[in-house]
Each structure stands twice: as structure tokens, then as C-alpha cells.
Amino acid sequence: MRELTIGKNDAGQRVDRFVSKALPLLPPALLQKYIRLKRIKVNGGRAQRDQRLQEGDVLQLYINDEFFDKPREDNLFLTLFRPSLDIVYEDENLMLLNKRPGLVVHADETEKVNTLINHIQAYLYQKREWNPRWENAFTPALCNRIDRNTGGIVIAAKNAETLRIINQKIRDREIDKRYLCITVGAPRPPQGEVSCFLLKDEKKKQVAVYHRPVPGGKTAVTRYRTLETRGELSLLEVELLTGRTHQIRATMADLGCPLLGDGKYGDGSVNRRYGETRQALYSYRLTFDFPTDAGLLNYLRGRSFQVESVPFREKYFG
Known part of the structure; x- marks a missing residue:
């Protein structure tokens, strides 16, 4: 329990508004709950949220210590x-x-x-x-x-x-992550593995694709498999053999099949036509494919987990 004494400059404020200013980390809903539970008192008696504080009043706050800290990014x-x-x-x-x-x-x-x-x-x-x-x-x-x-x-x-x-x-690449994406256009061949080099531009927060080594470029290896094509749109399953920034988005765009909705690497006119403002890309399945010892996580070996639904797949290929 901590106590706060109301000074001249704080007099006249409502209890809930004063506490919210004094303890900015305390969520408003939790503040109201604590008032109802009598974990916030005035002069030893029950507080009302709209009660006006007077100079010299003493608030008793039965609240966890961490809520009295100053706001920082880590709290x-x-x-x-x-x-x-x-x-x-x-x-x-x-x-x-x-x-x-x-x-x-x-x-x-x-x-x-x-x-x-x-x-x-x-x-x-x-x-x-x-x-x-x-x-x-x-x-x-x-x-x-x-x-x-x-x-x-x-x-x-x-x-x-x-x-x-x-x-x-x-x-060590012992966790298998699979993605679903929708591309504008059908990749040729419909299934394959692409190796390239990605060079990141920190200012633009974008990567460029190269098919030869370049200073600062990182190797990117991507496997893809076309699951279905309807009109100009194709549904692909993608496996990353390397984990680079924007790897799938940049690689598919370089193949001439940008992701639907992609504002950086895609076709703005096509995206507007479909009304899509976010790239159609989803990490939908993960498998703990541990060929080597995993210590206290050995019980996860071979287990696979998948999201229940991928909105864009249901929308365009449902």
C-alpha cells in the first residue's frame, strides 16, 4: 500500500482523474475496477470515482508497485x-x-x-x-x-x-515455416527454387534483387509451389530456406508475379482494382522439424501447427 497526500494544486480533481495522472501505467478499466474493489480509498474510507479531492486528503492505494513506475518502452x-x-x-x-x-x-x-x-x-x-x-x-x-x-x-x-x-x-533451419501468398500472374515454371541476392536500402526500407553477388548483398533462397490459378491470380505455397527482409515479396516481384496488395513491390493499379492495401502473404504453418537434440523442447519434435483460416485464401480461392 502506498499513500499520496493531496496538495493545493491537486485539490478539486476527481479521484479517478487524479489517479490516472499520478499512475499513467494503470489502465483506465483497471483503475475503475480497483475503485469498486475498495483498493483505492480516501482518508481510509471508500472512494467514489467522481469524488472531488480536497487539500490534505490522503489516498490509500492498494496497487502493485510496478504501476507506480514512470512509463518506459519496456513497461x-x-x-x-x-x-x-x-x-x-x-x-x-x-x-x-x-x-x-x-x-x-x-x-x-x-x-x-x-x-x-x-x-x-x-x-x-x-x-x-x-x-x-x-x-x-x-x-x-x-x-x-x-x-x-x-x-x-x-x-x-x-x-x-x-x-x-x-x-x-x-x-540451423530445423524449423519449417510455410507461407501462403497470392500473386498477380502465374509463375513459370509453376514450381521451383529461386536463388538470388538481396541488397537492403535502409533509407527506403526496401530491398533490391540481384542475380550475381554484390557488396552487402545477402543470399536468398526461396522455394514455391503453385496451388491454384484463377484468372490473373495464383495461390502459392512458399518455403524460405533463408530468412531475409521482404524475401518473398521481392523475389516474386522479380519473377514478374508480385504479391497482390503489395505497396512496395507490387502493381498499384491492380491493387486498387481489387481494393487491397496489404500484401496477400501469410505464415500459415510451422513444423518443429528437429533432426538434432532440442533439450527441454524435444517433446515438440515433429509437431506441426497451422492457423485455422487465411482471409485472402478464402476470399479469392474459397
Whole structure:
């Protein structure tokens, strides 16, 4: 319990509005709940949310210590009272989340609070599986990333050992990730493997495709298989043998079959005609294909997980 004494400059404010200013990390819905549960009191008595505070009043706040911290990027998850997650699978070591298109995985220049990692941390905090005050260094973390406008399965580690193992398995290509995408045009041949070099332009946040080694270029290997073609649109399953920025988007565009809805590498006139503003790309299936020891994650060997639905597949190929 902590106490706050109301000074002259704070007198006249409503209880709920004063507390929300004093504790900016406390979500408004949780603040109202704490008032109802009598975890916020005035002069030892029950507080009303619209009660006007007087100079000299003493607030008793029965609230977790972390809500008294100053807002920082690493504690903004506390403000998410109702985390929104589509959980594909969860156990004591990890979570598989179906990230919706439009959601960023980590904070960037456009979004600090509504991120996938913040929703994960808020969820685990509210389940009392994790609290930053219990840990010296570890924070639940993502093992892989997906672009803002791409949807699909993301792996989150609940402990340091799981994070270490999954990161190593990704590097060793022992986790099979499959994507679905819709291209404008049908690739020729309908099935194949493409090797190229991708050079990233940090200012444009875009990559260029080369078919010869270039300084700074990274090898990119992509396998694809055409599942169906209807008119000018084709549904493909894609496997990444390397994990490069915008690999599928840039590679398919270079083949002359850009992704539907892709604003960077696609055809704007076609995208507008179909009314699509996000690339039709989804990480829809993941398999823990462990040929080597996986330590405490050996129980996942051979297990495969898939999202229930991919919106653009149902829309155009349902």
C-alpha cells in the first residue's frame, strides 16, 4: 500500500482523474475496477470515482508497485488491460501466436503500445506467469518476426532456455515455416527454387534483387509451389530456406508475379482494382522439424501447427 497526500494544486480533481495522472501505467478499466474493489480509498474510507479531492486528503492505494513506475518502452505493456491474442498453441515454455496483419511485432516510430510483444507480456503478467520485478534480465521475447502487413505464426519464448534453443533451431533451419501468398500472374515454371541476392536500402526500407553477388548483398533462397490459378491470380505455397527482409515479396516481384496488395513491390493499379492495401502473404504453418537434440523442447519434435483460416485464401480461392 502506498499513500499520496493531496496538495493545493491537486485539490478539486476527481479521484479517478487524479489517479490516472499520478499512475499513467494503470489502465483506465483497471483503475475503475480497483475503485469498486475498495483498493483505492480516501482518508481510509471508500472512494467514489467522481469524488472531488480536497487539500490534505490522503489516498490509500492498494496497487502493485510496478504501476507506480514512470512509463518506459519496456513497461508500456502494463497499460494493456485486455491483451488481444490469437493463440495457436501454448505450453509452459512457449507460445505460437497468429499475428493479424496491421499489427507491429515490436515498437517502432509509429507505435509504442499496441504491439504484439506488449500484448504477450501483458497476457503473461496478468496470468502471473511473469513479472519484470521477479527477473534480473529475462523478458518474454519473440523468436521470429513478421512484417506489419503480413499475418501468421510468430513464436514467443517464455524463458531464456527456450529462447536460446529456438533461435539456434531457426539458424540451423530445423524449423519449417510455410507461407501462403497470392500473386498477380502465374509463375513459370509453376514450381521451383529461386536463388538470388538481396541488397537492403535502409533509407527506403526496401530491398533490391540481384542475380550475381554484390557488396552487402545477402543470399536468398526461396522455394514455391503453385496451388491454384484463377484468372490473373495464383495461390502459392512458399518455403524460405533463408530468412531475409521482404524475401518473398521481392523475389516474386522479380519473377514478374508480385504479391497482390503489395505497396512496395507490387502493381498499384491492380491493387486498387481489387481494393487491397496489404500484401496477400501469410505464415500459415510451422513444423518443429528437429533432426538434432532440442533439450527441454524435444517433446515438440515433429509437431506441426497451422492457423485455422487465411482471409485472402478464402476470399479469392474459397
